[in-house]
Amino acid sequence: MLTRRGTGLTIVKGSNATAPRILRLSGDADRPMPLRKREGYISRRGEMPAGFAWYLLIGQSGEPDGPAVAAESAAIFLPEEFAHLGDGDVVRIAEGRGGISVLFQKAARHNSFLLTERCNNYCLMCSQPPRNVDDSWIYDDIMAAIPLVDTGTPEIGFTGGEPTLLGERLGKLVHQCKSYLPRTGLHVLTNGRAFVDANFARGFADIGHRDLMFGIPVYSDLSEVHDYVVQADGAFDETIRGILNLKRFGVMVEIRVVVHKQTYDRLPDLARFIARNLTFVDQVVFMGLEMTGFTKANLEDLWIDPVAYQPQLVEAVSYLERSRVKVSVYNHQLCITDKRLWPYAKRSISDWKNEYMPECEGCAVRQECAGFFSSARLRYSAHIRPMQAVPERA
Secondary structure: OOOOEOOOEEEEEOOOOOOOEEEEEEEEOOOOOHHHHOEEEEEHHHOOOOOEEEEEEEEEOOOOOOOOOOOOOOEEEHHHOOOOOOOOEEEEEEEOOOOOEEEEEOOOOOOOOOOOOOOOOOOOOOOOOOOOOOOHHHHHHHHHHHOOOOOOOOOOEEEOOOOOHHHHHHHHHHHHHHHHHOOOOOEEEOHHHHHHHHHHHHHHHHHOOOOEEEEEEEEOOOHHHHHHHOOOOOOHHHHHHHHHHHHOOOOOOEEEEOOOOOOOOHHHHHHHHHHHHHOOOOOOEEEOOOOOOOOHHHHHHHOOOHHHHHHHHHHHHHHHHHEEEEEEEEOHHHHOOOOHHHHOOOOOOOHHHHOOOOOOOOOOOOHHHHOOEHHHHHHOOOOOOOOOOOOOOO
């Protein structure tokens, strides 16, 4: 697990410093001078080449008599836990509390931006419990960060909360990405309810982004089960109508299904519902449970050992495959996943919260396995074991 944020850090500012809050990092001491004024230099040995707006001094003393900072610059002292920072990363620095947050990492497999903590669902297993607060500053910071993201990035994600609560500002963000990151795919996680408004759905089609996909959860073929899981009456109807509107205007849609005690038994029924009514969606993903947020409070109502639902998962995936619906399995460990599902299993957990358990030591398929969320130590399958040889895939 990688450290992504810190507070209470020592910051030293020059007398004339007007350092930016959002900045791209560089480890290049020969960086062209005009670019340095908006960037941060990653210093691992105390070197401070002239002209950078910030110096990120990793593993160095933050004592008052430490390195002198030029009048136009500022420095923040970071512990060794931030040694993973590299050229092209983007960070936010909060001077008032001596804080830093990593917004984007160029070398990461997955990068996503939290757009808001607000939400109109209240899902039993929400990993980011909603808060009814004014957090518009998050959007402003992300709009400032997008132009700094490496243009070779294959995909970035946007999460919440519920991103569509931003209204038309979400469309402006997609426009921003289209302008600055024309080759980067966008994946937006949303409950899909706002797209019941056909004009709102059409607006994203009109942007004309070449690779925009909305990931929308559908937890059951029964409206009452879906509404119970998301704790919002009428959500199922709005979500399905929202999916229909997006596909009507040619916008890509992924259906996401988090598998737990409330959803596993009807996975085959849900697969049949999707194949008969939503066969035009672009992909379906079955996801393992993340042990954080509301999941911890509702654990006994949610937890089921993944070994126990393998038959239902195999049936659901097989039905969708036969129906020619693209399907994947996320967040499942290979040693407890039915071998027939291995071709669909993906390494899906973000680098910064991806871990492996002691039981994984010496496993022959570790490099192919999704591993665990860092929060999984709270509860995970009793059947985890190292595999001594790589079996043939089904």
